[in-house]
Amino acid sequence: MKRAVLFDLDGTLIDSVPDVRLALNAMLSQRARRPLALDEVRQMVGEGAQVMLERAFAATGAAGGDMEQALRDYLAAYAAAPVVETVLYPGAMECMRRLVADGNVLGICTNKPSSIAVLVIRELGLDGLIAGYTGGDSLPFRKPDGRHLQATLECMGVAGSPAILVGDSETDVAAARDFGMPVVAVSFGYADNAEMLGADRVISHFRHLPLVVAELMP
Numbered sequence: 001m002k003r004a005v006l007f008d009l010d011g012t013l014i015d016s017v018p019d020v021r022l023a024l025n026a027m028l029s030q031r032a033r034r035p036l037a038l039d040e041v042r043q044m045v046g047e048g049a050q051v052m053l054e055r056a057f058a059a060t061g062a063a064g065g066d067m068e069q070a071l072r073d074y075l076a077a078y079a080a081a082p083v084v085e086t087v088l089y090p091g092a093m094e095c096m097r098r099l100v101a102d103g104n105v106l107g108i109c110t111n112k113p114s115s116i117a118v119l120v121i122r123e124l125g126l127d128g129l130i131a132g133y134t135g136g137d138s139l140p141f142r143k144p145d146g147r148h149l150q151a152t153l154e155c156m157g158v159a160g161s162p163a164i165l166v167g168d169s170e171t172d173v174a175a176a177r178d179f180g181m182p183v184v185a186v187s188f189g190y191a192d193n194a195e196m197l198g199a200d201r202v203i204s205h206f207r208h209l210p211l212v213v214a215e216l217m218p
Ligand SMILES: O=C(O)COP(=O)(O)O
Pocket: 008, 009, 010, 011, 044, 045, 046, 047, 048, 049, 052, 109, 110, 111, 112, 113
């Protein structure tokens, strides 16, 4: 039976915060709010765009007003420049190729809005390596709800197969626990301390992942 490896996107496969920040600050400046620093934005990412926008408004003044318009403005700014400073983490691509060569089916389960996720996935050349992906607004639920992982496995055509999640946040670990799959945390993502997330394993570089995957899904 095929084995599935699900990846979180932001803070796991890619460091996207610089481009998230540019789009967020464009939206904030349209509302005469101060720009956010990289560190501030890093703390706000992980639970989808809506939650991030609420946090951005809270950090820059009073409540935000029309949040739907704010989301549209943010997504328009982000879609116009999805991959300017965004990069893959070291070894991510090589690791994914290796996992595919080992017979794993790969997918991406992200809370990033799907309209942006698809642009980033294509631009960074990940689309040929994955069997499917779902975003934070693809379904009526998202991580930490385990059904988001289930839906991603379905869209990859491997529902019912052994599966593992690789992520960088509390949200990822909670989703994996809700579903009941093992989870690997990366220590180079957006969590302050990956060791504290309660993952089954923590890796400091993608070169360690193929072995860990083989150990956790024998
Ligand atoms: O964009 C977000 O809020 C989180 O995205 P992620 O699930 O890929 O980390």
